[in-house]
Amino acid sequence: MLLVVEQFLNGLQFGLLLFLLAAGLTLVFGIMDLVNLAHGSLYMMGAYFAATFVAWTGSFVLGGVMALGATLLLGIVLEFTALRHLYGRDHLDHVLATFGLILFFNEAVRLIWGPAGLALPLPSWLAFPVTILPGIQYPAYRLAIIVVALLVALLLYLGVMRTRIGMLIRAGASNREMIGALGINIKLLYTLVFGLGAALAGLAGLMQAPILTVQIGMGENILILAFVVIVIGGIGSIRGAFIAAIMIGLIDTMGRAFLPNLLRQVLNSASASTAAPALSSMLIYLLMAIVLVARPEGLFPANRR
Amino acid sequence: MAEPLLRVDNLVRRFGGIIATDHVCLDVSKGEIHAIIGPNGAGKTTLISQLTGHLAPHAGRIFLGGRDISSFPAYKRSALGLARSFQITSLLTDFTAADNAALAAQAHDGRHSFRFFANARKEKPLRDAARAALERVGLGHRADVLVSKLSHGEQRELELAVALATKPQLLLLDEPMAGLGVTESQRMVKLLAELRNEVSIVLVEHDMEAVFALADRISVLVYGRIIASGKPDEIRQNEEVKRAYLGDQHVVVGHG
Amino acid sequence: MKSQLNVSSVVAALVVAGLVLLPVYSNLTGNIFILTLFTRIVILALSAVSLNLIMGYGGMMSFGHAAYLGIGGYAVGILAQEGIGSGWAQFAVAIAVSALYALVIGALSLRTRGVYFIMITLAFAQMAYYVASGLARYGGDDGLTVYKRSDFGGPINLGNRVQFYYLCLFCLLAVVALVWRIVNSRFGLVLQGLRSNEQRMQAIGFPSKRYKLACFVIAGMLCGLSGALLANNTDFVSPAVMYWTRSGDLMVMVILGGMGTLMGPVVGSVVFLVLEEVLSQLTEYWALIMGPLLLLIVLFGRGGIMGMLGRLNRG
Numbered sequence: 001m002l003l004v005v006e007q008f009l010n011g012l013q014f015g016l017l018l019f020l021l022a023a024g025l026t027l028v029f030g031i032m033d034l035v036n037l038a039h040g041s042l043y044m045m046g047a048y049f050a051a052t053f054v055a056w057t058g059s060f061v062l063g064g065v066m067a068l069g070a071t072l073l074l075g076i077v078l079e080f081t082a083l084r085h086l087y088g089r090d091h092l093d094h095v096l097a098t099f100g101l102i103l104f105f106n107e108a109v110r111l112i113w114g115p116a117g118l119a120l121p122l123p124s125w126l127a128f129p130v131t132i133l134p135g136i137q138y139p140a141y142r143l144a145i146i147v148v149a150l151l152v153a154l155l156l157y158l159g160v161m162r163t164r165i166g167m168l169i170r171a172g173a174s175n176r177e178m179i180g181a182l183g184i185n186i187k188l189l190y191t192l193v194f195g196l197g198a199a200l201a202g203l204a205g206l207m208q209a210p211i212l213t214v215q216i217g218m219g220e221n222i223l224i225l226a227f228v229v230i231v232i233g234g235i236g237s238i239r240g241a242f243i244a245a246i247m248i249g250l251i252d253t254m255g256r257a258f259l260p261n262l263l264r265q266v267l268n269s270a271s272a273s274t275a276a277p278a279l280s281s282m283l284i285y286l287l288m289a290i291v292l293v294a295r296p297e298g299l300f301p302a303n304r305r
Numbered sequence: 306m307a308e309p310l311l312r313v314d315n316l317v318r319r320f321g322g323i324i325a326t327d328h329v330c331l332d333v334s335k336g337e338i339h340a341i342i343g344p345n346g347a348g349k350t351t352l353i354s355q356l357t358g359h360l361a362p363h364a365g366r367i368f369l370g371g372r373d374i375s376s377f378p379a380y381k382r383s384a385l386g387l388a389r390s391f392q393i394t395s396l397l398t399d400f401t402a403a404d405n406a407a408l409a410a411q412a413h414d415g416r417h418s419f420r421f422f423a424n425a426r427k428e429k430p431l432r433d434a435a436r437a438a439l440e441r442v443g444l445g446h447r448a449d450v451l452v453s454k455l456s457h458g459e460q461r462e463l464e465l466a467v468a469l470a471t472k473p474q475l476l477l478l479d480e481p482m483a484g485l486g487v488t489e490s491q492r493m494v495k496l497l498a499e500l501r502n503e504v505s506i507v508l509v510e511h512d513m514e515a516v517f518a519l520a521d522r523i524s525v526l527v528y529g530r531i532i533a534s535g536k537p538d539e540i541r542q543n544e545e546v547k548r549a550y551l552g553d554q555h556v557v558v559g560h561g
Numbered sequence: 562m563k564s565q566l567n568v569s570s571v572v573a574a575l576v577v578a579g580l581v582l583l584p585v586y587s588n589l590t591g592n593i594f595i596l597t598l599f600t601r602i603v604i605l606a607l608s609a610v611s612l613n614l615i616m617g618y619g620g621m622m623s624f625g626h627a628a629y630l631g632i633g634g635y636a637v638g639i640l641a642q643e644g645i646g647s648g649w650a651q652f653a654v655a656i657a658v659s660a661l662y663a664l665v666i667g668a669l670s671l672r673t674r675g676v677y678f679i680m681i682t683l684a685f686a687q688m689a690y691y692v693a694s695g696l697a698r699y700g701g702d703d704g705l706t707v708y709k710r711s712d713f714g715g716p717i718n719l720g721n722r723v724q725f726y727y728l729c730l731f732c733l734l735a736v737v738a739l740v741w742r743i744v745n746s747r748f749g750l751v752l753q754g755l756r757s758n759e760q761r762m763q764a765i766g767f768p769s770k771r772y773k774l775a776c777f778v779i780a781g782m783l784c785g786l787s788g789a790l791l792a793n794n795t796d797f798v799s800p801a802v803m804y805w806t807r808s809g810d811l812m813v814m815v816i817l818g819g820m821g822t823l824m825g826p827v828v829g830s831v832v833f834l835v836l837e838e839v840l841s842q843l844t845e846y847w848a849l850i851m852g853p854l855l856l857l858i859v860l861f862g863r864g865g866i867m868g869m870l871g872r873l874n875r876g
Contacts (some may be wrong), residue, residue: 029676035676035679037809082856085860086859086860089859091622091675091676091679092616092622092812092816092820093816093859095622095624095679095809095812096812096813096816096817096855096858096859097855097856097859097860099809099812099813099855100851100852100853100854100855100856100859101852101856102852103848103849103851103852103855104848104849104851104852104853104856105852106848107846107847107848107849107852108849110846111846111849220805220806224683224687224805227680227683228680228684231676231677231680231681231684235676235677270697271697271698274694274695274696274697274701274702275695275697276695277694277695278691278692278693278694278695278701279691279695281687281691281694282687282688282691282692282695285684285685285687285688285691286688288680288681288684289669289681289684289685289688292669292670292672292673292677292680292681292684293669293672296672296673296674296677297673297677298677357764358763359760359763359764378763378768379760379763379764380763380766380767380768380769381768383763383764383765383766384766388764388765389764391761391764395758395760395761395764396758396761397753397754397757397758397761397762398757398758399753399757400753400754400757404750407750408750408751408754408762408765408767409765409766411747411750411751412765412766412767413766418747418748418750418751418767418772419747419748419772419775420746420747420748421742421743421746421747421748421749422742422743422746423746423747424742424745424746425745425746425747425749425750426745426750428747467765468765470765471765471766
């Protein structure tokens, strides 16, 4: 019971992080029709920025805010210098060009911060366990991630559903020609959306940083998961991304936690401990394949063209 | 009466709340040119797409030569002798005119295309069939030109040649005159008139002069419903047609 | 095809001539390293050629092509470990399993289109990656060492560097010739027609899906062959050869060289891998140059190297 609750919360927390990453990705994809493999690099940069700025300022919050700003800025610069020239091009061109960006970012990080990876210590004021249910404790920091991510998700939801700019974003995600017809400054909207996506990715990176090691390539693994999320959710759909992210987060985490024991019932323990992580990683892709075979445009297709 | 070549029985297709095809019934006899006219948005292309299998109807049946083809995919209907031309020219633009027609012939020469080694461009029967189809529409001299380099009028003619190369029983022509100049239109009318003895034609067209010159029978489609069907003279006289369609356009004959 | 002595054909011919003469150069200069490097290049060029068949000619953007490298490799590795050393058996299994995998994956993936197709092929390749990681008996994550190269009997000895290189080159050129025949065959014309306009092809009577699936399977088999060769080259196979970035590499090679051109993927592989090698010797931070270079190629070099050479010819 204790373990189940804990793993459930872990899964929720991971799913929410995935959502932060996927939200930007799905918006950029839905609105600009841009496949951005380098989105994971922004996540990585967020984590590196955070590790640097926190060490520099000595304050987790201040460093975090600075890292967020830096990622936002980086996103805008990236959009301005490179990615905006890719709009309207083939998806394949996107894949190739942003693949090049991944190489660039990984190498730049290695050049600046070295190959070893960084550690970002937990902020001391969050480094204690919280009793969430009688007899069940959970780290405050992870709870904080859940709270912050939920808040951001709520803000994003309200922003997209209730504001004028959100309306434009939604309109753009389901029908790209429409925003052009409305006479909106599309270039500015695009830059804004991209910057927002970058900041969300950076936020995910910086919040994840104290839990994981900050290292090169950390963006790639999670990027693919984020892509799985948006494909399952339906490209351009924030709601779809949210539901799919939570699903993937829970399946991945619970699978890792409980499959080894389940497998040990049928396999010898050595094989089980090798097979279990592989099998639980596979579950996600299996889910995606099943969803796509049944619904070739994801669960909540936003593009009705 | 003998079974018509094409029989459409109560076909229904909706898009969201809109009924684009509203219980359409239609007969086309062998050797007939049957025109379908109607204002823009009447659902003509939607109807054609259901006949060819590119769009699934929500209800109703389609019979070709007495055989229920309602559930057949597009390629199977083509194999049974149903050919279409597209309203918006839809050719293989990075191929030559001859390649386009030869592929159509290749799909219908009775041999499958899982042949991986022999050079298909050297198969004489296919090339001959393609050339014949091109000659038929007056494109013989443009056989080796890339489609993207053909003029719009030539592309419309090639649409027809590709359809002919499938050796169809029934041609579904979706606005073959669209975007053609006066002389080009006249050439197309002459061409279709010549084809009358070889193949049955369902002709969707806005050019009323062409329609009344060619059609044996005309069906008038308005808001997805066929409001009248009959000989050209009957349609000309039909009060409902005048009101619903012809009347407000002021053009029956003499439209350029 | 009219005979044309254009720049791109000349470049393609020079690349082939260079590949054929490479062992001579290696022998004269005693530079063994370059032979090892080019053996790898030739093998990966083979997989790029196979990917080009589906991507360039079939218009199917598969982002999971590296899976076949792994399947081919593990066929060799697993059979070798289980005591079946015959190259004939190993390669036959490599190709057969690749075909089977392609058949299943293709049948499911071809239900989707566009980006969803890109992503579902990626998902299946990642599944294959994790399956391999979970094979405890065959090294799991760490991979599997192939202690003995495939044994084809007779005079064929894969242990001999030069012989192995020429065998790989022979396979590559044979596959290029095969693709050339396919492209101009009935099947190839249908395939390119489908790339150009699938609806039109259905309207003139082609059941599109089965042709695409057949193409997917052929490409999978060819890449499986390449995987079997690769395992022999490195004497090792690990899940890493199937990782999605490897599929990305293959796509880059194809696009860099020129999608939908016969020799494009070969040229692309040579340029990409040589560049990688040269840059990594120049500077430890080679990817810092490689990355933006890719971006520039996409932005300014449409149609890849062969496309650019073609324009050179016309302009």
